[in-house]
Amino acid sequence: MKIAVASGKGGTGKTTLSCAMAFAVQEEVTLLDCDVEEPNSHFFIRPEIESREQVCRPVPAVDSAVCTGCGECARVCRFNAVVSVGKKTLVFNELCHSCGACIRICPTGALKEIEEPIGQIETGRRDHVRFVSGRLDVGQAMSPPLIRKTLEHASPDGLTIVDCPPGTSCPYVTAVKACDAAILVTEPTPFGLHDLKLAVETIRDLGVPFGVAVNRVTDEAHPIRTYCEAEGIPLLVEVPEDRRAAEAYSRGESINSVMPGLNETLRAVPEKLKAML
Amino acid sequence: MKELVIISGKGGTGKTSITASFAALAVHPVLADCDVDAADLHLILQPEIQTSENFVSGHLAEIRSGDCMQCGLCMAVCRFDAIKDFNVDVMACEGCGACVEFCPEQAIDFPEQECGVWHRSKTRHGSMVHARMHPGAENSGKLVSLLRSEIRKIAEKEKATVVLVDGSPGIGCPVIASITGADAVLVVTEPTLSGEHDLERVLQLITHFRIPAMICVNKWDINPKMTSRIEALAKSMKAVPVGRIPYDAAVTDAQVNARALVESSDGAAARAVREIWETIQKQLFAEECCHVTS
Numbered sequence: 118m119k120i121a122v123a124s125g126k127g128g129t130g131k132t133t134l135s136c137a138m139a140f141a142v143q144e145e146v147t148l149l150d151c152d153v154e155e156p157n158s159h160f161f162i163r164p165e166i167e168s169r170e171q172v173c174r175p176v177p178a179v180d181s182a183v184c185t186g187c188g189e190c191a192r193v194c195r196f197n198a199v200v201s202v203g204k205k206t207l208v209f210n211e212l213c214h215s216c217g218a219c220i221r222i223c224p225t226g227a228l229k230e231i232e233e234p235i236g237q238i239e240t241g242r243r244d245h246v247r248f249v250s251g252r253l254d255v256g257q258a259m260s261p262p263l264i265r266k267t268l269e270h271a272s273p274d275g276l277t278i279v280d281c282p283p284g285t286s287c288p289y290v291t292a293v294k295a296c297d298a299a300i301l302v303t304e305p306t307p308f309g310l311h312d313l314k315l316a317v318e319t320i321r322d323l324g325v326p327f328g329v330a331v332n333r334v335t336d337e338a339h340p341i342r343t344y345c346e347a348e349g350i351p352l353l354v355e356v357p358e359d360r361r362a363a364e365a366y367s368r369g370e371s372i373n374s375v376m377p378g379l380n381e382t383l384r385a386v387p388e389k390l391k392a393m394l
Numbered sequence: 395m396k397e398l399v400i401i402s403g404k405g406g407t408g409k410t411s412i413t414a415s416f417a418a419l420a421v422h423p424v425l426a427d428c429d430v431d432a433a434d435l436h437l438i439l440q441p442e443i444q445t446s447e448n449f450v451s452g453h454l455a456e457i458r459s460g461d462c463m464q465c466g467l468c469m470a471v472c473r474f475d476a477i478k479d480f481n482v483d484v485m486a487c488e489g490c491g492a493c494v495e496f497c498p499e500q501a502i503d504f505p506e507q508e509c510g511v512w513h514r515s516k517t518r519h520g521s522m523v524h525a526r527m528h529p530g531a532e533n534s535g536k537l538v539s540l541l542r543s544e545i546r547k548i549a550e551k552e553k554a555t556v557v558l559v560d561g562s563p564g565i566g567c568p569v570i571a572s573i574t575g576a577d578a579v580l581v582v583t584e585p586t587l588s589g590e591h592d593l594e595r596v597l598q599l600i601t602h603f604r605i606p607a608m609i610c611v612n613k614w615d616i617n618p619k620m621t622s623r624i625e626a627l628a629k630s631m632k633a634v635p636v637g638r639i640p641y642d643a644a645v646t647d648a649q650v651n652a653r654a655l656v657e658s659s660d661g662a663a664a665r666a667v668r669e670i671w672e673t674i675q676k677q678l679f680a681e682e683c684c685h686v687t688s
Binding site: 157287315322 | 405432434452495527570613650
């Protein structure tokens with residue numbers, strides 16, 4: 118089973134929860150860090166890195182000796198990534214979505230696909246946690262191709278926890294859609310509630326079963342609880358506000374050590390989600 | 395008129411709370427909420443919407459089943475696995491139009507996609523533009539560019555002194571659209587290992603676009619040692635540290651009461667934010683500092 122750990126908004130505790138859950142479960146587990154713009158889970162897992170691979174995506178390149186400047190490639194490109202000026206064809210990689218339409222349409226074979234590096238995937242292990250993390254190169258705009266590659270490392274039949282990118286747009290959708298179930302992490306504040314509602318709306322469109330985890334709870338009667346009860350959303354985990362947790366996080370330590378009581382709750386989460394499938 | 399973009403390598407560092415406080419402190423600001431994925435500035439500034447427009451960008455494929463011969467060529471050309479059983483999965487469709495182009499029956503329509511809605515509004519601190527993306531919609535980078543160009547037009551018309559932009563998290567498409575062409579960027583960070591890592595990545599990005607950068611550390615007292623380390627890192631990357639904000643429950647209280655921190659508190663964090671704004675103004679208006687009052 119693949120469990121997405123997601124949130125509408127950043128900084129709510131996705132990484133904290135993903136890592137704490139990976140440590141809490143006793144079985145072999147794979148942790149995929151798909152927050153490729155800002156991957157952070159390695160600070161907490163501290164894995165022994167066994168391998169690194171470069172990830173590329175296909176972009177077109179022009180053989181100007183063959184190009185007749187017919188402009189068909191520029192016509193089919195919806196992203197203005199291929200431009201035809203007089204007899205010259207120019208490619209702007211940062212706008213390219215790698216759809217391949219220009220390659221397919223080119224009547225002379227002047228366009229070829231070359232591989233452009235966009236980031237790396239690191240693989241490693243710490244005890245029972247198999248660790249895989251994608252990291253986007255700085256200056257690259259498109260994270261979904263790297264997210265898709267990282268997701269290919271999910272365990273085929275065991276448990277996989279996916280630390281997802283924040284937000285509700287393409288990177289979030291790419292990661293969550295590939296999972297069997299999701300945990301939406303939020304905070305009991307007006308910002309948290311507002312962004313949770315957006316994340317819920319998106320995940321309902323995706324049709325992925327989900328529950329909610331609330332981080333930094335100070336008061337049992339919080340607005341997230343009221344919202345979840347009204348919407349019939351299961352509240353899977355509540356993590357109490359604790360300065361020690363913030364301090365542990367700042368040092369790159371998983372919160373399991375300062376909140377041992379949380380282990381049992383977290384261990385039960387995959388079962389709870391499985392029951393919802 | 396200067397444009398300051400407030401960003402954070404990592405989400406949830408207090409970027410929006412700080413932007414709202416700057417809005418309250420600045421002399422004649424205009425504001426843009428460009429964190430379109432998790433737009434929260436309106437929760438504090440309670441804008442009164444003046445006009446709303448749909449944000450239309452890109453296209454989505456739609457197969458007309460009546461005309462489809464089920465030859466399967468569309469599936470063969472689609473790189474995004476967006477076509478299943480001769481239906482387009484709108485969440486997967488990238489809007490590249492390859493299927494539309496190569497369908498031998500021309501049975502695929504390609505209507506424009508409505509990605510969200512954006513507003514021109516008034517707040518108690520100045521004009522504001524903000525938006526809401528539809529769930530799962532694409533092109534957030536384009537929406538950010540649109541919001542920034544609109545707020546600059548408004549700023550010119552109103553002869554505003556400063557454009558404050560609440561930027562997007564991360565280092566990808568939306569944040570690149572948030573910062574290109576801005577006068578300065580303030581990065582809000584936290585004294586954590588991940589905060590340090592994300593700061594380094596976002597400063598690389600800012601350097602790449604050659605924009606003057608400043609940083610401030612929020613909740614600095616959670617880990618003073620890390621705060622010093624982060625400030626040293628910033629300096630080594632030519633970003634100017636402009637202040638430290640202590641951990642303070644007043645920040646959340648202000649949020650709950652829909653007020654900017656400096657409007658509702660005179661505590662340690664509010665005082666720190668005031669000082670930071672003074673420092674930023676000096677940086678931002680360096681060559682014309684004699685005209686600055688506050």
